[in-house]
Amino acid sequence: MHNYEQKEAVRIGFYICHCGHNIASIVDVKAVAEYVKSLPGVVVSCEYKYMCSDPGQELIQKDIHEHSLNRIIVASCSPLLHEHTFRTAVEKGGLNPYYFQMVNIREDVSWVHTDAKAATEKSKDLARAAVQRVFHHKALETKHVKIHPDVLIVGGGIAGIHAALTLANSGKKVFLVERQPTIGGHMAMFDKTFPTLDCAACILTPKMSQVKNHPNITLWTYSEVTKVDGYVGNYKITIKRKPRYINEELCVGCMDCIEKCVYKEGKTPDEFNVGLSKRKPVYIPFPQATPQIVLIDPEACIEFKSGRCKKTCVEACDRKAIDFNQKEEMKEIEVGTIILATGYHTFDAKRVPFYGYGKYPNVYTSLEVERLVNASGPTGGELILRDGRHPKTVGIIHCVGSRDKNTNRWCSRTCCMYSLKLAHLLKEHTEAEVYNFYIDIRAAGKSYEEFYDKLLDENVHFIRGRVAEVSDWAVRSSEEGKLIIRAEDTMIGIVRRIPVDMVVLAVGMEPQSDSQDVRRLFNISCSTEGFFLERHPKLAPVDTFTDGIFIAGACQGPKDIPDSVAQAGAAAAQALTLIDTGEIELEPNTAFVVQDDCSGCRTCLTICPYNAISRDEAKQKAFINEALCKGCGTCVAACPSGAIKQNLFEDEMIFSEINGLLENTPVVCC
Amino acid sequence: MLTAGEQSKTNTWEPRIVAFFCNWCTYTAADLAGVSRLRHAPNARIIRVMCSGRVDPQFILDAFSKGADGVLLGGCHPGDCHYMEGNYKALRRMRLLKRMLKDMGIEEHRFRLEWISASEGERIKTVINEMTEQVRTLGPLGLPKKFEEWDTEMEVLERTVNGKEEAVHA
Structure with a gap:
């Protein structure tokens, strides 16, 4: 079937990997190697324990020289994992890397x-x-694109903050975009952090002000990314800056306007205190909010609702910073890399009605208790219940919305530890009896188990079992007026x-409710x-399948603060690697038009999602701009004349693959 | 289901499915199925393409003509295409192709278009198992054999016609 012109004889080296026992325990690698040896074009066919190891790669390089190989095939794991490794090895052996082809016999065969x-x-x-495919392979040139040195970080929680500071300190320009009016994220709401019990605000707020004051960081709070164009190294981002109705340049955060607002008391549930207190229409999320700029909530402000407010706030502002006519603003920036640190949201406890929340x-919920025990919280740190009492007994229910087939199956990883922390804090604040209802205590982390031991010494009660319900149905006199936990x-x-x-309720961690929208916006997967x-659960934990976009913190999975910070550092390092290399290799899988075969029918023009195809009206031919082509191959499939080819995925390559797969089909009678 | 071992003993036929998977969603899902060790029928052989939009209907016809008993095409869910809309292009082409296949007498269940996202390893297992069983029920398609038979028929016909012509001339 190889009846096409070939400049030089194809000499194939085929290598099958045992991957320890991963492949060899199911696939008879010896038999496959023997079989491949008999195929046309194959010069070398052998097996090796670990092809990706140095000796494995050297084996290929040695054979290229000794046997003048000009095609290399490795049958091992997924190309998504090691294609690059082997291409590099082949290149080091003196062969064009695109003469390489990978066969996946681990993920697609031995593991399944x-x-x-x-x-x-x-x-x-x-x-x-x-084997049949590589006959059609061609030497291609790797494309390189320049990396714009600026970085966009989405999300100003602890992960976003840490990544921003790491990059900014190394001299890179960072745009930090946060949806809320302040950075700080969930960590700013916490009281103390486990297991060291240092105060969350004390360790976080200095970093927040560093972000604000860093010359390399442009901080845009109350802003959202609305559009992402471009590709690695050259992203064009559109950011919507929502109006605060305050001129950010003029406001100094004196908060006189808040005091002078016509509302003497707040009437709107305070988001920062999870609704445990009320705020005014003009407000600042919390005293250390960064930036220290107030904002006006148009939903609550009388001026916005009726236009008949006395506007005492405007009078109170010396600097004339209040601007009721402020409009949302669109900013366009160019960056080379993006770090997503969009965080999580806590499980809605109303989804498990038998625990009586609401x-x-x-x-x-645990997040409410964080605010309740916090000295800057709605009660100044005094534990006063919604009915005005001080609790004498407290029950903490673990795994609410975690490890549960009916809600979320995953373990949220942080709840055991923060429940222990809250147990400690509640005891410290109230001297109450504290009961923990748990399935397992998961205290895997540095000094975590020791913290658990400490809690046991503090006479906190631990009851192992899932709670069935919380009710006020008293059957004994001692239960009157109490909540009864049945477990x-x-x-x-x-x-x-x-x-x-x-x-x-120790509520679990969930993806943000709009994580699917964000994923689509940035063209990554969930x-x-x-x-x-x-990109890889172990070896590329902060990369995504889209080059130049990295993830950090709880948006990737439930994580505590140390892990989020570590991941943010890793994401920053990955971005730095790209920036400092200055360029990135791109797959040369773009499409091109064979001019002689093009009939100029225009079919391809409308089909290209990137407008990469134009028509030369004089020549009446289509032309593909390689810089714009992303290599999907849709035009190739659409061209009625077969005039468009896609590098690495030419028709002949795919047809030969089909042929190769089926050539051995036993002829059956039907 | 018969395993290949049993197959060799009884020499029964096993369905052969060619699967075209897009690099970003379905191929990644197959990797996930592997990493999660989701065992499934060994009847599908995957060809990786960058996008389901790259799949020319000719690939599918070619696979059938070369002996595939079923063809599976996997892409990203609508709205999720890594290349924005390649999967929609695939959908449009495959709707047309389905009608053609019907006219050619190739049963509906022999060709399947599935949207499988990178996170749906479980779906890979379900789809491949389901399709293998459906194709098994349909039996072999055996186009190469049919082509051979048709070729023989044509030769016979030609010979017969030529023979008659010769007889007339004589």
């Missing part, structure tokens, strides 16, 4: 099939397809009723749960 014979046959078919006032104590095998004054998908 149990029948050794069928898996071996499938591997042979796939190998044969590759029904019984003294049932709280199985699996340690002693009985169902217990524990009357308490306060219930804390995992099954909705967290952003990393």
Whole structure:
């Protein structure tokens, strides 16, 4: 079937990898190597324990020289994992890297099939397809694109802040975009942090002000990314800056306007205190908010609602910073890399109605308790329940919205530890009896288990079992006026009723509700749960499948503060690598028009999503701008004259793959 | 289901499915199925393309003509295409192709278009298992064999016609 012109004889080297036992335990690698040896064009066919190791790669290079190989095939894992590794090895061996082809017999064969014979046959078919394919491979030139040195970071929680500072300190210009009026994220709401019990604000706020004051950081709060164009190294970003109705240049954060607002008391639930207090229409999220700029909520402000306010705030502002006519503003920036640190949101406890959240006032979520025990919280740190009482007994229910088939199956990783921390803080603030209802205590982390031990010494009660319900249905006089937690104590095998004054629901971590929209905006993927998908769960945990876009923090999966910070540092380092290299290699899989074959029919013009194809009206031919082409190949499939070809995915390559896969099909009678 | 081992003993036929998977969603999902060790039928062989929009209907016809009993095309969900709209282009082409396949007498279940996102490893398993069973029920398509038979028929016909012509001339 290889009846095409070939300048030099094709000499193929085929290497099949054992991957330890990963492949070799299912696929008979020896048999595949033997079989491939018999195929036309194959000069070398051998097996090796770990092809990706240095000796494996050197083996290829040695054979290229010794046997004058000009095509290399490696049958091992997914090309998404090691294609680059082998292409580089082939290049070092003196061959154009695009003469390489990879066959996936791990993810697609040995890991998903149990029948050794069928898996071996499938591997042979796939190998044969590759052997036939490489005949059509061509030497291609790797494209390089310049990396714009500026970075966009989306999300100003601890991960975004840390990544921004890391990059800015190394001299890179950073745009930090945060949706809320202030940076700080969830961490700013916490009281203390586990296991060291240092105050969250004390360690976070200095970093927040560093961000604000850093000459290399442009901080845009109350802003959202609305459009992302371009590709790695050259992203064009449109950012919507929502109006605060305050001139940011003029406001100094004196807060006189808040005091003088016609509302003497706040009437709007305060977002920062999770609705436990009220704020005025003109407000600042919290005293250390960064930037220290007030904003006006048009939904609550009388001037916006009726236009008949006395506007005492305007009178109060010496600097004339209040501007009711402010409009939203669109900013366009160019960056080379993007770090997404968009965080998480906490599980909505109303989804598990049997725990009584929203029904019984003294049932709280953990985030609410963080604010309640916080000295800058709605009660100044005094633990006063919604009904005005001080709790004498508290029940903390773990795994609310985690490890549960009916809500979220994953473990949120932080709840055990923060529940222990809250247990400690509640005891410290109230001397109450604290009961933890847990499934397992997961205290894996530096000094975490020791913290658990400390809590045991503090006489916090631990009951192992999932709570069935929280109710106010008293059956004994001692239960009157209390919330009764009914749970199985699996340690002693009985169902217990524990009357308490306060219930804390340790709510789990979920992807942001708009994570799917954000994912589409940035053209990345989400995992099954909705967290952003990393390029590789182990080896590329902060990369995404889109070059130049990195992820950090809880947007990638539930994470505590140290892990978020570590990941943010890693994401910053990845961005730095790109920036300092100055350019990135791109797959040369762009399409081109064979001018002689083009009939000038215009079919391709409308089909290209990137407007990369234009028509030379004089010559009546189509022409593809390589710089704009992203290599999807849609035009190739559409061209009625077969005049468009896609590098690395030419028709002949795919047809030969099809042929190779099926050539051995036993002829059956039907 | 018969395993290949049993197959060799009884020499029964096993469905052969050619699968075209897009690099960004469905191929990644197949990788995920692998990493998650989601065992499934060994009947599909994957050809990776950058986008489902790259898949020329000719590829599918070619696969059938070379002996595939089924063809599976996997792309990103509508709205999720890495190249914005390649999957819509694929959808339009495949709708037309489906009608053509019907006219050619190729049963509907032999060709399947599926949107499988990078996170849907489980879906890879389900789709491949389902399709393998459907194609197994349909039996072999055996186009190469049919082509051979048709060629023989044509030769016979030609010979017959020529023979008659010769007889007339004589």
